[in-house]
Amino acid sequence: EWIELLRNNTVVRSMARTIPMPRGAASRRKQTGAGTAYYQGETDKMTASNLTVGRLNLSYKKLTALTVVSNDLIRFSSGEADRIVQEDLLLVSGIREDLAFLVGNPPTDAGSPQGIRYQTAAANVNATAGASLANFQADLTAAIQRVQSANIPATPSNSAWLMSPANFWLIYSLATTTGDMIFREELSRPQPSLFGYPVKLTTQLSLASLWAATGVTSGSIGMIMFVYGPALEVHDSLQRTVQAFVGGAYYDAATAAVLSGISQDETVITCIAEHDFAQVYDKAASIVTGYAQ
Numbered sequence: 001e002w003i004e005l006l007r008n009n010t011v012v013r014s015m016a017r018t019i020p021m022p023r024g025a026a027s028r029r030k031q032t033g034a035g036t037a038y039y040q041g042e043t044d045k046m047t048a049s050n051l052t053v054g055r056l057n058l059s060y061k062k063l064t065a066l067t068v069v070s071n072d073l074i075r076f077s078s079g080e081a082d083r084i085v086q087e088d089l090l091l092v093s094g095i096r097e098d099l100a101f102l103v104g105n106p107p108t109d110a111g112s113p114q115g116i117r118y119q120t121a122a123a124n125v126n127a128t129a130g131a132s133l134a135n136f137q138a139d140l141t142a143a144i145q146r147v148q149s150a151n152i153p154a155t156p157s158n159s160a161w162l163m164s165p166a167n168f169w170l171i172y173s174l175a176t177t178t179g180d181m182i183f184r185e186e187l188s189r190p191q192p193s194l195f196g197y198p199v200k201l202t203t204q205l206s207l208a209s210l211w212a213a214t215g216v217t218s219g220s221i222g223m224i225m226f227v228y229g230p231a232l233e234v235h236d237s238l239q240r241t242v243q244a245f246v247g248g249a250y251y252d253a254a255t256a257a258v259l260s261g262i263s264q265d266e267t268v269i270t271c272i273a274e275h276d277f278a279q280v281y282d283k284a285a286s287i288v289t290g291y292a293q
Helices: 071-075 080-103 133-149 165-172 207-213
Strands: 017-020 025-033 052-059 061-070 125-127 159-163 197-201 224-228 232-236 241-246 249-252 257-260 266-279 285-289
Touching (some): 052 266, 061 080, 071 266, 080 241, 080 266, 133 285, 159 165
Parallel strands (some): 125 285
Antiparallel strands (some): 061 266, 232 266, 241 266
16 A cells, blocks of 8 residues: 655645636736825816836746656556656645745746745835744734735635744744633634634745745745735646656756666656746735744
């Protein structure tokens, strides 16, 4: 019996809208400023004002995964190995795109979409004041306030906290001087919540995940995100392709050489997806950084 690998939890697609982008690129007009209304006297001249517009440009970011499998394994596993490899490629692709949607930072994270962390306005990214109960209450309520003060209609039905298990249990354990655990009731529910807003857990926001794939700066490690879901958009080709090449050639990074699947009796299996990610309002998220992991 096959024992499955334990994997990171993905969170962004559960909140974001998926928008078809079949032609590889899209450009959307975006209102960036509003006109102005004035009161005036009966014979005064009306004051002119104009709204301003910009563009949101998106283009495919190509996500690939490749696995080489021994043909002996395929021949003698009654199709089980082939199925497991294909499912693994789909899962790792989903996990990698989720990390990019959270903290992708091109060009450091080469070829990646830009994630929530780097599409969020600098004024909405703030370092924690500390790990005490009072500091947590101040940091997290301020995160909600920053989003709502930007006229983002964030409510518990459309917004959520994104955090690592380490930060979840740190908040859970916070207590008053008399031992009362302030957040325990909300966080113990089947759908945990914090200040009424749902909490989504992911190890993608842990130290190891961030450093491994994206090179996120140390000032952003240990972050907690408060995110307004309707502002998140995945523009997707809707064609995640898995293909098997019996005897296919492939580049082996360990030896810096192209190897032949024919001579080594191997099958090459690939998974390719194309998409881009947009946070349509830069103040639709608020991020608190610097918590210990």
